[in-house]
Amino acid sequence: MASGNANTELATSYAALILADEGIEITSDKIIALTTAANVEVEPIWASLLAKALEGKNVKEILLNVSAAPSSGVPATGGGGGAAAVAAEAPKEEAKKTEEEAEESDDDDVGIGFGLFD
Template identity: 45%
Template sequence: MSESELACVYSALILQDADINITAEKMTTLIKAAGLDVEPIWPSLFSKALEGKDVGALIMNVGSGAAAAAPAAGMAAGGDKGGEKVEEKKEEKKPESEDESDDDMGFGLFD
């Protein structure tokens, strides 16, 4: 991540913490107060990306992105049907021996 991007991230976090709307002008003011010089496009891009988003909620859910995706995928596949609890059955994968995998292809690595 570049210095400009980090400056924008930190300025957005400071504005969020102070309950101030995140705008390009306010981000630029904070960045200049920190003694940094960034291209004007960066605060503009970051403010537009965060527009209408709850940055506090984004911060609180940083580590739960992958964990939340698994239950959502289960629900999409029909994990909950009208309040009934559906148990998922996991197939045990039988490990293949090296000989079997060689036979499947018709040749072995050291033949």
């Protein structure tokens, strides 16, 4: 987006999500209006490209499908809690992975006193 600013990218994404949540058609003008109201400067070309990319797509359905992606490690939710379920489950999955990695690294160092190439 404008000079690669992550806040600008987030603002346009959030604007599109707000519009989708309200059932309003996602257009570049509406994205610009929402980002302007949030005091975030967005170049019109980026708003236009985002609106074009989302044209004719059900943004809510896309979010629910993200939660059902096999690589996410999070089971798909049937109802409206897709994004919220992913957000709630992600820290648990990361904590579990970190704990498993710590256990594995502890097992590697048990009582040997030297490494593989020593």
